[in-house]
Amino acid sequence: MKIQCIDREVRQILESGIYIVPRFQRPFSWDRNNIEEFWNDATSDVKKDYFIGAFVTYNISSSVYGVVDGQQRLTTITIALCAIRDKYQELGHIAAARGVHRLIETRDLDNHALFVLGTETSYPYLQAKIQSFAKDEEEMEVREEEVALADAYNTLCWYIDSGIAEVSESDPAKSKRATKKWLDQVRDKFLSLKVISITLDNQEDAYTIFETLNTRGKDLTAADLAKNHFLRLLPTKSKSIDLPKDNWQEMQRTLESAARSIQFKTFLHHYWLSKHPFVTEKQLFRSIRNEVTTSNVKDVLSELKIDSKLYRGITEPDFLDLWGKHTLDVKDSLLCITNILNIQIANPLLLAILRLYNAKRLKDGQVRELFGLVERYHYLFTTISALPSSGGVSQMYAAHARDLSNANDSNALGVSIQDFKKKIKERIPSKDVFVSKFKQLTYANARQREVLRYTLWRIAKAKNPALDLERTSGTIEHLAPQASSAPHIHQIGNLLLVPGKFNGEILGAKVFSEKRKLLKAGGYPLEPEIIASANWGEDEIVNRTAALADFAYNQVWSIK
Structure with a gap:
């Protein structure tokens, strides 16, 4: 693995090439607190030669790089420059506005316009609504990432407007010159931010470095790291078609668009527990990395895609096309578990049940019995008796989900259901405890x-x-x-x-x-x-x- 490390300023980074956010990266996710902290650090008069960390990229082609680490910071800096450019333009400083814009949008040897920062997940919102010199007024679909981008842009514009107003009030007679000088200073502070630029030879090295940098970090979840692992094992053969990434994004949309938005990391953890030995969320990625290989990655991704819809159906039974007139009571039992009793700890088992039911391996009566056991147990134990669900309960559900998933035939399924019923019976609270709480x-x-x-x-x-x-x-x-x-x-x-x-x-x-x-x-x-x-x-x-x-x-x- 060949690695080049150079001390650079942000201006040198932006002038030296095109930066593409690759398929394994998560969407922009900085919130207002992150933006405010970054603004205060970047524009402080106290902090000289302010270092903002490592900026890791890999070579795609001549002067075109993929971003491995530093995406959130580079996107924020780009948005800040867009806000500064727009204020220059608003105040009539067109030359200064175009000067900043060349660090946002450049041209290749054929004179084709290219944005210095290229993204896929936020396309076309970031490009049309923020990066473009002339904004596109057309309405666009706004998802979680677009909301974060808009909030970042508006927050940075607010800081700029506040600074301009303060400068103007201090010397109204020299307002135009003073505001231009203040904007120049803010621009220069952002462009002089210091980074260590680390460039890798190829994308395979980038996957490895990405995982190494973030496995122990708190910013990326197991789902982010799993996405990187899956996409590394499923390289795309076409620049225009990337089915693995499209499938991953489709799963995210399925979960995020639920009536009660579902975090992908929660789904991924419960999916894994429904099929594999118990691990905590902290241990999840290591288990995925060990189990998902080139030989099974396609099958696992295919099942994840199906299961993401089933998982959403746990809290939204009507989302699933599984119910007939004779199973409306089964659907309502599921709805009561998740929406009335507010039980999530059983989700690995509920997912395994729905997976088998969808595959027609469980009968209506078996699903009715299993849902009924979960519903009755948690009404007695959790909702009324208010007894805590310990880690032992989590492991119980995961173990029985795995037993159901691994059952080879109908006899094994029947034995698994009876084992689960036996375990549930052992955990029900005493009548005295239940009655005393029921009366309250x-x-x-x-x-x-x-x-x-x-x-x-x-x-x-x-x-x-x-x-x-x-x-x-x-x-x-x-x-x-x-x-x-x-x-x-x-x-x-x-x-x-x-x-x-x-x-x-x-x-x-x-x-x-x-x-x-x-x-x-x-x-x-x-x-x-x-x-x-x-x-x-x-x-x-x-x-x-x-x-x-x-x-x-x-x-x-x-x-x-």
Whole structure:
């Protein structure tokens, strides 16, 4: 490996060639704090010959380089020069504006215009909206990277505007000359920033250096490093077509465009746990690097692409084309796990289940049983009993996900499901712990209302399977009116989930006897103790709360 190291200023870097951000690099991701810190360091009067670190590139062709390390800094410097150029232009200093612009856009030997910094992931936004001398006014698709670029540009423009305003106020009579001088100073400070320029011979060396520089760093995630590893093993054969990179970006878009944006690193970790021995997120890349080779990289990437959609379907079941009329309850069970109970620790197992279901290796009843086990366990253990999910639970889910994934036939799948059920049963909380926590559920706590809605719905459907009651559209009603401020009024023993036709206007603040009469007339199946009660006060509410807790533990969420 041949390496050249030279001390350089940023101006020399920008004047010496074209810099391409290669396919294995992550998108621009600096936030406002990063930009502000960089501005303060770069423009400080105290820091002379300010060193901003190493700038690592590799040779692509004559005077064309790929960026290995320093992408975020080089992009920020380019955006800063664009902001300075635009201010020169706004103030009428056209010659100075064009002078800066030649460090942003240059020309090759055939006089073709080329941007000094070339990127793919942010194309065409960076080029059209920031780098171009004349801005493109056409609306463009804006994703996470484009938002970061726009925010960086606006932040730098704000600093420049603030500096210009301060200079103008100090000497209005000499404002134009003073502002030009101040802009010149800011420009020169950015261009005189010091770097160690390290140039490598080829792209293969670049992949190796990129990984070495960042494996122990905190800036790049395992997903960034994995992307580098995959693309190194899948070199592109065409400058115009890069299917591996396109597939990676498609996976990112699938996950990021979810209703609740999903981080790629989280998906990648859970995918890996669903098929391989347990590793922490910190250990993930090393495991990937050891397992993914030239012989299997295409298959792994292909499965990742499919699984990214399935993973999104864990929190968005409607995103998946897997459900029929006879499996709507299965879909809703998954929705309850992830959106009502807010459980993520089981995701490796849920992904393995969906993968096998999608491949038609699991039957409807098996998926129903597996989702039901996860749902019931976490309702008992996490949502109500509020017991902590330790690392042992994470490893349990990963182990059973791996067992399911590695099952060779239907018999092995059946054994794996029974093993999982046995492990779950061993972890359920005691009835005393559950009941004591269940009794603390209260409508007065707004955060518990969705759990209360879910709880009342499951109980009502368990007692009356034919009841036409939708969880999302049902209304929580108080049997004894809410007007009282007594704590027992908001206990679950005083609550019913009723169909939408019994809206607040019908039942309203009516007394218990009138509500009971209207519910019976409307065909709502009231419990015998409600029908038999002459009055509905604290004793009745406390007794019903205890009865519901018992029914919940022994029947609705029981794991037998």
